[in-house]
Amino acid sequence: MTFEESFYIGYITKTRGLKGELQLFFEFEDYLDLDFDVLFIEIDKKLVPFFVGSIKVQKNSTAYLNLDDVDHIDKAQPLLRKKVYLSNDKLPERDPEDFRYTDLIGFLVIDELEGELGDIIHVQELPQQFIATVNYGEKDLLFPLSEDFIVGIDRDEEIIVVNLPEGLVDIYKD
Structure with a gap:
């Protein structure tokens, strides 16, 4: 299995008990729709397959798995903080109309006042809102993905037009 033939779902956070049970933290949004029979864990820059004996998926973006x-805990310890992948054929299908803030990664951000700011390189979900990170010159510019600031989104051209609060972009200028 190669990285191109797989997609990232999360990482191993901790062990639980002495019998090798692991906790998996999902960074994949649709984790409840995933099918787990074989996981691929990144070890020494290679994807190593592991067959899932049992898994209990929780509502808080975690799962407990054997x-x-x-x-044994001694066999589980080396897997801590390792990234976990599934093969691309396990990727759940999404409705094309199901557009999410995380789909904005790669979109060009244009501010009505400042002009082109750069491409969105990361979208993070916080309890109150989503935050976009834009590669702005030598710095990462952060702004909330709020309907108050978004003027329009062109999915075909991959452009998002925003009207950011006055002074926000100035904070990131040299």
């Missing part, structure tokens, strides 16, 4: 051949 992997075949990982039956």
